[in-house]
Each structure stands twice: as C-alpha cells, then as structure tokens.
Amino acid sequence: MSLLFRTGIFNTFGLLPMERSMIQNIRALILVLVGFVSCNGPLDIASWEVEATSPLVYGRMNIADLLAVKEISSEGGVLQYRVQDTLVRLGVDTLIGIPDTTLVSEFMIPVGGVQWPAGVPFYSDTIRTTFNLDGAQLSFAEVRKALFSVSLKNNLKEQILVRYRILSATQNGDTFELEELVPGKSTFEGDFVLDGYNLDFRGLDGTRSNTLNAYVEAMIDPNFTGTYTFSAGESFEIQNTFKEIIPQYAQGYFGQQLTQYEDSVTIDLFKSLAFRSADILEYDVDITIDNGIGADLLFEIGGVSTYNSSSVVSLGHPILGEPQPIGRAIRTAGLASPVKHMQQHYSFTSSNSNLDELLEIRPNGIAYNMSLEINPLGDISLGNDFVRFGHDISASMDLTVPLKFGVEGLLLRDTFAMNVDTSDSEQIDRILGGVIRGKILNGYPFEATVQLLFLDSNGVVTDSLSDIRQTIQSAEANGFGMVINSVESEVVFPFDRDRVDAVLGATQAVVLARFDTYQSQIVELRDSYEIEFRFAADLNTTLP
C-alpha cells in the first residue's frame, strides 16, 4: 500500500498528502476502538462553533406599569396622577370625649343592736356623677355605645335587695333600673349596656350640665321573716362607673377650641419619574373644608409648600393666611341625612396659584400648616351646638395632575431579577459572544433611548450591555400631541466573551430609559398608549 502512495497512483484523485491523511484516519479508528473496548471513556472530539438564535423576552408595558405608582389612574383616556388625602378630621369622640368616671358610696352602722324590718330601705341616696369635658357643656346625648358597671358589696349577715335607678338615663320613657339580691357577706359585680339610652346631663333641676343622677335603695331581703338586728360596723358599699361612652348624638356648648395642624403628604410619583426639566401646564388641587357639626368654625391655611432633598417651594394663593369662617351644620328632619353639612372649597389652579412650580421641582412631598377654631364667637347658640356620630369636621385635599407635559431627560428605570443558572461553568465558557436584538413598537409620543445595566447581588453595576444608548423613535403624533401611529425601532446590544460572565452572573438587570418630547412639546399620555417589545439573542457558542 505504501508503494501505491509513493508511486503517486492515488494522487490523481488529488488526495495527497495521502499518507498523513490515512494515518490520521487510522488513528481515528484506533481511538474509537480504544474508546469502546475500554468502555465509556468519553473520546475527546473536536469542538466547533455554532450560531444559535432564540427568543428571549417579549411583552407590553406602559408608563403606568413602569412608574409603579398606585395613584396613576385614567380619566377620559388620559392618564392622571391623583392624590386624595384627608388632612384633618375631628369627630364626636375628639370634640367631646367623655372620660370613664367612677363614684363610690358607703353606708356603715356605727352602733349595734339596731333592729330593722325586712323590706324597708335601711339606705337610700341620690348619686350625682359629673363629667369633666374640658370646656364643653353637654346637656343631652343619645348613647351609641356605653357601659354601666356596678359593684355592690354587702357586709351584712343577711341577704339584701338593692334597687338602682339612673334617673338621667331613659329609653322609650323608661328609666334605667336595676334590682339585685346580694347575699350576706358577698359582693355583686355586673356590667350593663346603656346602648340606645338617652342621657340628660342637666341634673334633677335642669340647670346643670355634664351631670348624671342616680337613686339607690338598699333593704333586708323582703322574704326575710322577722326583723334584722344590725351589728356595729356592718356596712354596705356601692361603686358605679360610666365607661366607654360614645354618643350617637350630643348637644350642648362645645366650648371655644383652637387646634393647630402641621403635617405633610408624601408624593411617590417623582421617586420613579426623574427628569431634567418639565413643563406642567394643567393641574387642579381642591381643598375642601366639611363642617358636619352644629358649631361655627374658623379655618385658616397658614402655608403650603413642596419639598425635595434640596429645595422648598411655597405656594401662593389669596386664601393663604386669611381666616375663613364656615357656618354650622343644620339639623334636618330627614332620617337618611339628619345633618346638612356646610362645605367650603378652595381651588388651586394655574390661574390663581403657582402650583406648577411646586410640582416641577420633582417634590417628595407637600407640607402644610393650618388651624381650626370651633365657636370662635363663643356660645352664640345658647347651648345648642350639636354633633352626630359620623358627621365630622374634615379638611381634605384632592390633587389631580393630568399627565400632559413637555419633558426633557425624563429618566425611567426598572429593575427585574435575573436567575440564569451558571452552575455549569463549562457551558458558560462555551459562549463566545453574541447580539441581543430588540424590536420595539413605540406608541408614546416621545423619543427614548434605552440602556441595559447588570447588577450583582450588592447592587453594583457589573456591566452595561452597550456603552451607547440605543434610540427608540417617537410615535407619530398629530398637532394636538395625540398619537396617530406607533413606530417600530430596532435596538442592538452586541456583547463579547469578556462581557458574558458579567452579564450572566448578574442577579438584577436594570432597564434605563430616557425620554424627550420633541422640543419639549406638550404631549398627553393616554391609557391606550403602550410599548410592545420583543428581544431575541444570537448566540455564538461552541459545541459540544
């Protein structure tokens, strides 16, 4: 055979260097033979390069998703940022909080040998409980919820009968009454519900306020035969407590109360909405004072400002610093709405305020201070102030900013977790590089540039897939800033071997998008706008 090779007979087929080729082929056969006979030792075979294409991710998103702010809603198809918050609320419990109040009375026989017939009171008294209501003078209340606790301690040898009547508490014309047999040398304790009772706080003569009267009698059990002989030192004690009184309705004079409020409302919108400059044209803030009590009010907004980490901008508006009188609510005969509230609205618009300046600093919150005075002129109702449960004094704010603006350098970023299995390092090492391609159908009327960043578990950027931001073209808009056609763009992020480890080892990826409206033209964001995207990868890798 070697003679054949040497003579060049096979060279006519253009196969030389034949001997080398044949040796190589025979070597290959021997390799296979050894591989099988030795069983299972995997033969080392050559590797080769392949280019694989695979889809990566796809989906749709809109600005509302990206902002991840719950206050984004839609009104007439236009996205708007709306914050509704109650700044102040005063209810019946704050206006006339009735404290728990306890009275204790005791009767003791100073000398022994006194004989007393059964069934005849050996003790009777009127108990008067006066509540300290911090300036308020209540004359009447309907109880929504209240408890009356009583403790009857009988130190006599025989059982006694106690009659307890709260003269000031009536329900459908009946006075609250309690009869209880208390065995000798024992104590009775009980809680009784006063829900639904009317309480007359004027006392027995009708001239007092904040006062409840009760009448108590104690006697030897009428069923006891004969007479009872008291021993010296025998006693009887009564302890009563009114607690947890919540009126359904209260009437009287609520006093002259001045309260100052100073607080702030957080604005989340701008945490995820960063921009270099913005032109906000439309906004609307309503502050509403709602008086649901039968007392006059004097309301004053001392100041409103927005703030961020570096600056504060104050609001300008004619009502600031000017006390605003608000009339008292009116009782009505209607059961569905027994109180007619008095409301006062204060509107902050582009024509009467500089609120746009407050928003354009990308504030973290709104700070405010205000005061509220009840009965600024004193008891002009002659004790006929009233409050009904659920009808409060409140100050609320309704901030609405339609997302219509011109913006430059609006920066949105979102982070999503990555969980690529990199345990097979050999497989990772085979990746030589590739290209991630994105096809983006932009339905928003502004141009965007996007960048992908990859972060490690400490949040440190390990790599960026592209040093150059890729541009997404703006959708076509009409003269009113409304989109008439979405526009498709392609973005390309090539990466090489050096970037593979950094990218695949990342635990988070960040999409960084920068938006600009054309020459800061005012556009509106509608809920129908969205961005459709598809990403695919061309991977250059070796096998096996």
Add this chain to the structure above:
Amino acid sequence: MRWILMLILTGMAWVSSAQRLDRSMWMGVERNAADLSIHLGAVGSGLTTSFASALLTQDFLEREAIQVQRDKLRTINSAGFDYRADVLGVAQLKDGWAVTAGVTDVAHASTEFSDDAFRLLFEGNAAYRGLELDLSSSSFQYLRYQKFSVGLMRNNLNSSMGFRLSLINGQQWINANAERAKLSTSDWGDTLGLDLIGQWQQSGLDEGYFGAQNGAGVGLNLFLSHDWVTEEGTWRALIDVRDLGWIQWFPGSQEYQVDTVVTFYGVEVNDFEGNAVGAGLGDSLDRAFLGWRNTGVINTWTPSWIQCSVKQERDKGFEFGLGATWRPFTVVKTYGWMLAGYQFNQKWYAGSEIGYGGFGRMQVAIEGMFHTRSVSARLRWANMEGLIFSDRLGGMMITAGIQYQFGS
C-alpha cells in the same frame, strides 16, 4: 450527553461497506481450539472519512470543513457502528461433536438523520431564520451488552452445524426516533416552533460502565453449512444467524412518548415587577416530555444478523462467492456482495469483495488469511473507498481474528 454525541458522530462519520458477517473460524473446526476475534466497523452514507477523522483527531472543526461535509449530504443519511469482541473455546468430543464456551462483548449503534439535522447540530439555527429545519425520520439506536455462551457443534464429512445459547447482560441502551420533527425559526428570530412526534427510551444511561447490570436476556447464535464437491473445487453454502436475542431492561428504564407542538416566543414580561428572566425553551420542552414519561421494565430485541452465502473453496487458484445479509431489528438495509480471491497455497489466501446496501452504497473490501494446522489468522479491511477517497466518501471497517488449534 457528550459521549452520546460522540457515538452519534462516530456512527455518522464512517461510511462503510462489507456490512456482513465474516465467517467465524470456529465453525466446522475439527480440533480443540481457542479463538479470539475482533470486529470493528462504522458504516453509512453521506459523511466523509475526512470529516469524521477531523472530528476525532482535531481540537477544533473549521467552518469550512463543516460546509464541505454539509454539501455532500443527502436528504436522509444513515450510519452505523458495530463492535464485537469474541473469545471462544472449542472442545472436541466423539463422533464429530464438539462443545463451545465463550464470552462476547457487543456494541451496536445506528442512526438515520437528515441533512437539516446536521445543519442544526454543526451550524446552529441562526443561519436558517425564516426557514424550517426538517429533522423528521431521524433515529438513533445504541446497544451494548455482554454474552456468556455455551454451545454444541457437529461436523461430518460434508456439513457442519452448531449453536450457542447465551445469557445476556444488558449494559446500556438508547433508542430514539423522531417520526416528525420540525424546527422553525422566524425571520427575525423572535419565535421558535417545534413540531415533534417522537420516542425516547433509555436504560443504564447514568451507569454505563463496562459490565453494568441494567438488563438481562437470552441469545442465540447458530450456523449450518454444507459442502458440495465439484470439479472446480468445493462450494460451501452457509447460513449464519448471529446475535439473535432478547433483553429485558430492569425497572428504572425510562420511556418518553412525545407528540407536541411548542411555540416559544421568549419569556413574557408584560410588567417587569415580579418577573425573573431564566425560564426558557428548555423548561417548555421539559414539561412536554415529562408529561409523557413512563418508567419501568422495557423489552427489546437485539440487533441481529442473518446471512446466507455461497463460496468456492480450493486448494490453489481463484475462488468466488456471493451472499446476502439481513439485519433484523436495525435500520440497516439488506446487503448483497460478491467476492473473488486467490488461494496461493494451503497457507495463504487473499481476496477482494464488492457489495451494495447496508448503510452505504457501493463498497469495496480486501482480506487476507493465513492458515496452518495450529494457527489461523484473518484480517479484513472493508470500506477501502472511504479511506482512499476520504474527502468524498467515508467508512472503515476492520475485522481481525486469530485461532489456535491443538490436540489431535
């Protein structure tokens, strides 16, 4: 996975001929004998020896080599690999009877694959965006087992016959076929579609060391030969049945029946919150496959040989012969051949063969034999065309045997 790939490629790489049984030297032997024979061959069509050789001997396959090989493929290509090592003892009894005992190690791999499958494996799908790669009618089978056999043989004046019964230890088995498999990649690469009807069976994939006990079975070899003496010499007719057998693979064997259409668009991330990138096509396929998974006992037939041949035997001069080989339980086509040789004297013989079928097409082989009273040796080199025209054709097969005879 790596060695499976190696097997596939090895099987694909060598295209060969002479895909038939060589006459075992123990058949009809009239003295006590110890016989060792090794058969190793890979055969097929489409792939060249150069490509296979490069795959096995180089560190890196250049793209040009892949493209050259790709252009030589037919729509459907086939390849196979057979390995057999046989150690046998023959002890003569009386009246022409003899007993045999032996140990055999057998491996068989065969595959059918489309040119698109080659493209996908060696080039990837990036170059085929907007197209559909048809991987249908692909199959792969690999079987490795050991046999422990005893047998009986009888010789008389003009004929001999014998059989060997075997206990089989199943070491490893893979059977895969794709009745329909089409992979489509969209123009832009944002959609992958897989339409697959197929089956995968395996046993001992994780424990494939030599002699691993993953199945058990029985096997049968038998032969029957008869000589006719004429003026032109002796004509010997031979029927040889080899490796007929059955293996039951132990519990734990796995079977997947898949009939699914998967379209993969990537991972949907409509809202970035709560999403994690990491799921992929693999997960979808895992779900599809696991839905059709069975585990348990699986029974298989062993790839077998049935061969009929007639050959002239002379003390000196030219000899001729022909025959046909049928391979039950394989994808191999029937192979037919003719041979011509020259018996130089009682010791030396040289011959050549041309055949058609099996895994390949036209194939050529040469062989030589040395024979004395005590020692017989045989070397056969088939698929010469694959070695000589290694850039155009492929294949290689070598059979070698040596026998020592002793006693009276």
